[in-house]
Amino acid sequence: MLKLAQLHGEPEIFHSIQGEGASQGTPCVFLRLAGCNLACSWCDTAYSWNGTSPAVKLSPEEAAAAVLHYPCRRLVITGGEPLVQQKALPGLLRLLPEHFVEMETNGAILPDEELLHHIGQFNVSPKLPHSGNDAARAWKPDILRRLAETKKAWFKFVASCEEDVAGVLRLAQQAGIPTERILIMPLAASREELDIMRPRVVAWSLRYGLRFSDRLHIAIWGSKKGV
Ligand SMILES: Nc1nc2[nH]cc(C(=O)O)c2c(=O)[nH]1
Numbered sequence: 001m002l003k004l005a006q007l008h009g010e011p012e013i014f015h016s017i018q019g020e021g022a023s024q025g026t027p028c029v030f031l032r033l034a035g036c037n038l039a040c041s042w043c044d045t046a047y048s049w050n051g052t053s054p055a056v057k058l059s060p061e062e063a064a065a066a067v068l069h070y071p072c073r074r075l076v077i078t079g080g081e082p083l084v085q086q087k088a089l090p091g092l093l094r095l096l097p098e099h100f101v102e103m104e105t106n107g108a109i110l111p112d113e114e115l116l117h118h119i120g121q122f123n124v125s126p127k128l129p130h131s132g133n134d135a136a137r138a139w140k141p142d143i144l145r146r147l148a149e150t151k152k153a154w155f156k157f158v159a160s161c162e163e164d165v166a167g168v169l170r171l172a173q174q175a176g177i178p179t180e181r182i183l184i185m186p187l188a189a190s191r192e193e194l195d196i197m198r199p200r201v202v203a204w205s206l207r208y209g210l211r212f213s214d215r216l217h218i219a220i221w222g223s224k225k226g227v
């Protein structure tokens, strides 16, 4: 069984454009799993792991049917941290052989070989000290190195100040992350915060030669969930 986040009384599966990262703007079906191995102070999906909204259990067949409801052959598996449930995922992905699958992950759990085979793109978002997590739990250079070696991974870092960006470059080097695979993204939970942060992050992106990622779903829908 898969445990999905619950939103408005339903398992959270929705159709939207990818709001962040290397495939920003692409139509995708999103499936949000419950549970996380970290606890970021600014998490925008805490309801998926902090117990305020109980998870919904779906069989692989039920989850695949809900995904296939949408006329879209690109799937984003997100959370929470989807790799907490990695053993249950091949059963779902075998039922979706025509889908290209992206996974949003915090990069602190290593996907096994079977899952590496199924996932076409990892959107890795390693957590910096400003996330409030214990660094030894959140920053796993060996796992990030392995993900970088797959050549399927992009690394998006949430930045709130210029020191964060300098830190990203230092840490990325330590974890074997190629500079051209890094994106920096504004820390923002609302459209207002995003409007303030976007020009700052763009200026850092130019200064440090790093790719910028917007957060289109926040720009368009604000802090609304399930979009
Ligand atoms: N449109 C849209 N794009 C997203 N990219 C990553 C998301 C996430 O919550 O992981 C997300 C999300 O929740 N919505």
Ligand code: SF4
Pocket: 036, 037, 038, 039, 040, 042, 043, 044, 045, 046, 079, 080, 081, 106
């Ligand atoms: S890793 Fe992601 S889902 Fe988990 S607490 Fe941090 S932001 Fe939230």
Ligand SMILES: [Mg+2]
Pocket: 044, 045
């Ligand atoms: Mg998110």
